[in-house]
Amino acid sequence: MSERGRLAMLLAALLLLAPVAWQVALALPAFGFPTSAYGQTINALVPHMRRVSNMVAAVNFDVRGFDTIGEELMLLAATTGATVLLRGSRGENIGDRAARLPGRHLAGRADGTVLVCRAAAILLMLFGVYVVLHGTVTPGGGFQGGVIVASSLLLVYLGEGYPAWRRIARAPVLALVEGLGAFAFVVAAAVPLAWGRPALSNILPLGTWKDLFSGGTMVVVNAAVGFAVAGSFGLILGEFMEETRGPEDEDMPDEEHR
């Protein structure tokens, strides 16, 4: 179909659906006055049932934890797919130097950048671990903290360059961390099942209100998700960075002017 035909079909469809969308927008409950009682019930009951103060983490890892297993495995599948696709067609003669387009100027790395990245990467990784650990108490949790830890790995790449970064963030270690995270989540769901309780029941002691280790099984699941997300994003970023490397036997200087 030609380009104008596609655009005409899209505009016709949007024109047909616009009054329908308007009627639906008018029929939904008014913005700011929701009518559903499920959320308010959770806000009223769960702080005492599970002794946690972060309701979002309680919903994610306990009340609707089964959906989060699905999301976690979706993350695993997407990472595996991207890794297999990129590794499978890369070839053998890829080296450590960045692929260069002819005629492009190569700027070296400034000393200020290296210093700031070295300090900030460590601080950011500590912050990411803090966000994961306090997932059941303050806003945060495994998903957010995992992404923050993965972006601290990026600061290492900015400050140190590609070869040093690959030595620090090794792909087998990241894959192991990711797999262990997903496995721990599934184990936390399967152990109550083996004892005759419903899957993902909270079988550990619940702890005290606003304490770091409150919530029972939520602590284990939270840490597992943090590991899995950090490992997944580290692997994905590593694979994409390796795509930008050039062949090994080029005799042009790379970004370190070696």
Place this chain on the structure above:
Amino acid sequence: MNVLPWIVAAWLFGIGLYGIVTSRNYVHLIGCLSVCQSATYVLLLGIGFVWGSKPPVFYDHPPGTPAVDPILHALVLTDIVVGAAVTALLLAIALQVQKRRGTIDPRRLRPMRDPE
């Protein structure tokens, strides 16, 4: 103001679709897909919002103060992270297309022919 988030969600989805249909580069197309995804985030978060209420994290304020619906927050936050991983997968597929067919323009790619 009663219907503003629904209108904004419909607008974002519509313009994301327009970008996908008229795209000339697969990487641009994947960016427009992420605009469509953000339309769903705006819609979901708009549904649970309560005027004059606080976040559903009872650390500073005691449980019992009016708070926003936490289930939708849980849905959206896992969705954002997994959406980024799926975007990475789509970009990997786009790179494979570039390697095999030499072009990344959707208008110049035709379905593969059967080997006759």
Place this chain on the structure above:
Amino acid sequence: MSWLVGAALLLAAISGAFVVLSRDPKRQVFALSANGTVLGVLFFVLQAPDVALSEIAVGTAVTPLLFLAAIAASKAGR
């Protein structure tokens, strides 16, 4: 503070339009980063700090970097 919510929603609509209308992928990366920040502010105004954390971490840092690496790899492969 209803004007704040309304303004944040309109800004989100505008930044989404900017992402679509920047046809060059190299420019779209910056539009994506700005879109991530605006959405993070919108989620924060809608009393969702967890979601805002997630969106800022993902939409401002990780997703634009994936796009940049994909553009660099697609240029280098030519």
